[in-house]
Amino acid sequence: MTERFVTRGFVGRRTQEGPGATRDRIPPGQYQTRDFPVLSAGPTPRTPLDRWSFTIEGLVREPVIWTWSELMALPKREWVVDISCVTKWTKLDMRWRGVSLDTLLENVELDQNAAFVIAYSDGGYTTNLPLGDVLNGQAFVAWEYDGKPLAPEHGGPARLVVPGRYFWKSAKWVRGLRIQDQDQSGFWESLGYHNRGDQWLEERYSGD
């Protein structure tokens, strides 16, 4: 069906109307929310910070592991980004503090065949991204949201944030990145969701 079918009697509340600048920031099929919904497929892990670490491994000359305090000592910055979840909510101007993946990856020497990143988390969650989707300011590891430590239900102590992709790519409770030459489907990518997940192209499900 290429032509959209007009639904009898539907006008819409146009909740994403208002200033055009705001409306233009809502990707297709999304609605704006002011809440911060929590969706999770399993229990919320709680790793004490003194046992927490963050690793970059795989196709790198030497893996690197940061403790929590070492991660905190890296150059950090604030990010204000719009986030879209595949379940159709979009939240504008979300304010995070964290470290850019560019900064983290400066600490490893990538193999020349490095092409994909598998983010992995406490609890076994994984998600896959091409390296090109996370470099040049496109992704960061965040530990503060809205000026407060990131709550466990939102992925704290630290989560990956990739604003240019549906939010399942922003792995909660992230503990490391594995660099690979081959792509490898993550958790939701193996369960019918799109491999790339660009919200502006509405890449929700496999085949979209």
Added chain:
Amino acid sequence: MVNPISWRLATVNGIRDETSSVRSLTLGLPGWPGHRPGQHIDLRLTAEDGYSVERSYSIASEPERDGEIDITVERIPDGEVSPFLDEVVVVGDRLEVRGPIGGYFVWEAALGGPLFLVAGGSGIVPLMAMLRYRGTIPEPPATSSSGPPSATRQVK
């Protein structure tokens, strides 16, 4: 490449009020490929000027029904789509949907039991699909389910 999950037109074949704020819609979908209990559909509404919205709704019915599914919708008073489904849609209307979608939150007999199902609010809908499906299989595993009053009200 995987084929996309295409949009298709469903016909509203029936409407049943479950509570004062919850209703079920029976959607006729000739050729529906069947679903796994717990899966959902996406629904797309388009206004005459092209303004369009999408929402996801869990399937409430068991997969055994041929060519139709039920969705059960709780009206959110300040919502954009659920009040439309609750107040405007009548039998015979056609709605754009695609699905079934989702491969994680599902249960089939092969996954075994016993099951303990807990839900809040409209979260009970995919569990109802599992319970109704369970009612169709010869030797179902033990099941118990619970939810807050707002959820259990809609169990029929």
